Amino acid sequence: MRTLDLGGVRVDRIVEIDPLWVDAFWFYKNIDQAALDRNVAWLGPRLYDPSARMFAISFHSWLVRAGGLNILVDTCNGNHKERPTMHWQHRLKLDTYMRALAAHGLTADDIDVVMCTHLHTDHVGWNTRLEDGRWVPTFKNARHVFSRREYEHHVARQKETPDVPIGHGSFRDSVLPVVEAGLVDFVADDHALFHDLEENVRLEPSHGHTPGHVCVSIEGRRDKALITGDAIHHQIQLREHQLVNVGDFEPEKARATRLSLLNRCCDEHRLMLTCHFVGPTAGYIRRDGDLFDIEHLE
Numbered sequence: 001m002r003t004l005d006l007g008g009v010r011v012d013r014i015v016e017i018d019p020l021w022v023d024a025f026w027f028y029k030n031i032d033q034a035a036l037d038r039n040v041a042w043l044g045p046r047l048y049d050p051s052a053r054m055f056a057i058s059f060h061s062w063l064v065r066a067g068g069l070n071i072l073v074d075t076c077n078g079n080h081k082e083r084p085t086m087h088w089q090h091r092l093k094l095d096t097y098m099r100a101l102a103a104h105g106l107t108a109d110d111i112d113v114v115m116c117t118h119l120h121t122d123h124v125g126w127n128t129r130l131e132d133g134r135w136v137p138t139f140k141n142a143r144h145v146f147s148r149r150e151y152e153h154h155v156a157r158q159k160e161t162p163d164v165p166i167g168h169g170s171f172r173d174s175v176l177p178v179v180e181a182g183l184v185d186f187v188a189d190d191h192a193l194f195h196d197l198e199e200n201v202r203l204e205p206s207h208g209h210t211p212g213h214v215c216v217s218i219e220g221r222r223d224k225a226l227i228t229g230d231a232i233h234h235q236i237q238l239r240e241h242q243l244v245n246v247g248d249f250e251p252e253k254a255r256a257t258r259l260s261l262l263n264r265c266c267d268e269h270r271l272m273l274t275c276h277f278v279g280p281t282a283g284y285i286r287r288d289g290d291l292f293d294i295e296h297l298e
């Protein structure tokens with residue numbers, strides 16, 4: 001994907017894994033064959049493999065450059081994490097992610113702000129890296145911005161079930177080390193990451209997938225975009241709003257949030273930047289009766 005220039009704010013996609021093929025019946029708890037059959041033609045082989053009944057998804061971050069700040073939104077799976085039940089993120093040794101940052105002239109030390117839309121394992125991974133057997137912050141010069149509500153939800157879950165590793169272990173190995181290093185700002189769900197007279201980057205509450213899930217609204221001098229986190233996971237949900245993702249905490253609320261964000265992107269001609277659509281990912285949303293389509297950018 002080429003750099004998006006919204007007017008004073010630039011956005012790039014930093015890819016860790018694209019594509020990863022996932023079982024449709026694992027990914028959506030309530031999917032059935034009829035829903036797959038209804039969508040097979042328009043999805044096409046790039047997004048859905050009907051013989052294996054698998055969806056193509058991506059793991060990437062969004063690099064937002066505004067007001068001299070390098071802001072990284074979500075940090076994918078990360079390397080060397082112990083995830084024996086999650087094969088795609090178990091003990092990864094990928095060089096794609098840091099190479100993608102380097103392609104934009106950046107190293108980990110150049111990141112000023114790390115923002116996680118929510119604290120699931122595939123959105124916090126690169127927060128830490130393994131050094132001499134310890135998890136240490138990857139982006140040591142960055143303030144890490146977490147929704148206070150989201151963090152407290154995970155702390156409460158950890159207290160309820162102390163023997164069960166929250167987030168397949170990611171809360172312990174990818175969230176707590178940056179908290180303990182004093183690098184985290186716990187913020188309200190409408191916190192501004194950056195703003196001046198004509199440009200702004202701010203959080204917006206979008207609860208449902210998790211209790212403190214936030215989106216990131218980006219407004220440049222010319223154009224607007226919305227990083228939707230996990231409010232939507234795959235293109236099939238543009239036309240099958242009822243689908244419940246394996247990670248949805250409150251499915252009904254997640255569905256209402258998804259519809260509201262899709263309508264908003266449509267009405268405001270706001271580019272939608274999702275966290276799991278395969279490349280080219282970014283696109284404008286069009287309404288088609290009660291359903292939606294996406295017109296991808298190059």
Ligand SMILES: [Zn+2]
Pocket residue numbers: 120122123230275276
């Ligand atoms: Zn996710």
